[in-house]
Amino acid sequence: AQTVTQSQPEMSVQEAETVTLSCTYDTSESDYYLFWYKQPPSRQMILVIRQEAYKQQNATENRFSVNFQKAAKSFSLKISDSQLGDAAMYFCAYRNSGGSNYKLTFGKGTLLTVNP
Amino acid sequence: GAVVSQHPSRVICKSGTSVKIECRSLDFQATTMFWYRQFPKQSLMLMATSNEGSKATYEQGVEKDKFLINHASLTLSTLTVTSAHPEDSSFYICSARRRSNEQFFGPGTRLTVL
Numbered sequence: 001a002q003t004v005t006q007s008q009p010e011m012s013v014q015e016a017e018t019v020t021l022s023c024t025y026d027t028s029e030s031d032y033y034l035f036w037y038k039q040p041p042s043r044q045m046i047l048v049i050r051q052e053a054y055k056q057q058n059a060t061e062n063r064f065s066v067n068f069q070k071a072a073k074s075f076s077l078k079i080s081d082s083q084l085g086d087a088a089m090y091f092c093a094y095r096n097s098g099g100s101n102y103k104l105t106f107g108k109g110t111l112l113t114v115n116p
Numbered sequence: 117g118a119v120v121s122q123h124p125s126r127v128i129c130k131s132g133t134s135v136k137i138e139c140r141s142l143d144f145q146a147t148t149m150f151w152y153r154q155f156p157k158q159s160l161m162l163m164a165t166s167n168e169g170s171k172a173t174y175e176q177g178v179e180k181d182k183f184l185i186n187h188a189s190l191t192l193s194t195l196t197v198t199s200a201h202p203e204d205s206s207f208y209i210c211s212a213r214r215r216s217n218e219q220f221f222g223p224g225t226r227l228t229v230l
């Protein structure tokens with residue numbers, strides 16, 4: 001079974017600075033998807049960024065980028081120019097790409113605090 | 117992005133009663149819907165996967181007679197917590213999968229059982 005590990009229960013960053021959230025995963029599959037989701041206090045899950053394992057290029061979405069290291073099974077999220085609205089719980093998630101199993105496996109989450 | 121709604125957003129019920137939570141995909145047809153449970157300050161735990169017109173597939177440890185799931189149409193899935201007890205109090209979240217395989221989450225339902 002796949003597992004996702006987020007080793008940082010909490011992180012903090014100063015406004016306008018950069019922070020990196022860590023995620024490692026374990027799988028025997030060669031093709032899969034990785035995601036970062038944000039859950040603000042409203043508890044609505046919001047997709048931040050997605051990475052397809054077969055793509056070597058790291059995904060980027062504006063201030064959000066990932067460092068995907070397939071051999072190391074590592075998938076970290078970098079938030080640049082942090083804003084107060086970035087404060088939230090961040091979950092790393094994994095999904096197989098093939099078959100009929102579209103289940104997401106989530107890490108335990110990292111609570112990000114942004115200090116003004 | 118696509119919109120998924122949940123109703124109700126909050127519900128308080130007495131122990132022993134049943135509660136139904138609806139999950140709707142408002143602007144797309146969802147071939148699969150997922151139900152999660154989230155305890156405070158914890159991650160999402162998948163409870164079951166439901167496909168339209170077929171029985172739900174429950175994760176290990178989830179009582180299917182306790183948490184009844186019906187996926188009657190491509191836009192609606194319901195979760196019924198039967199004979200609810202205080203330990204069932206939690207935040208329940210659904211997600212819906214579009215044919216493109218993207219998943220979209222509902223806003224969640226907070227259940228409190230007195």
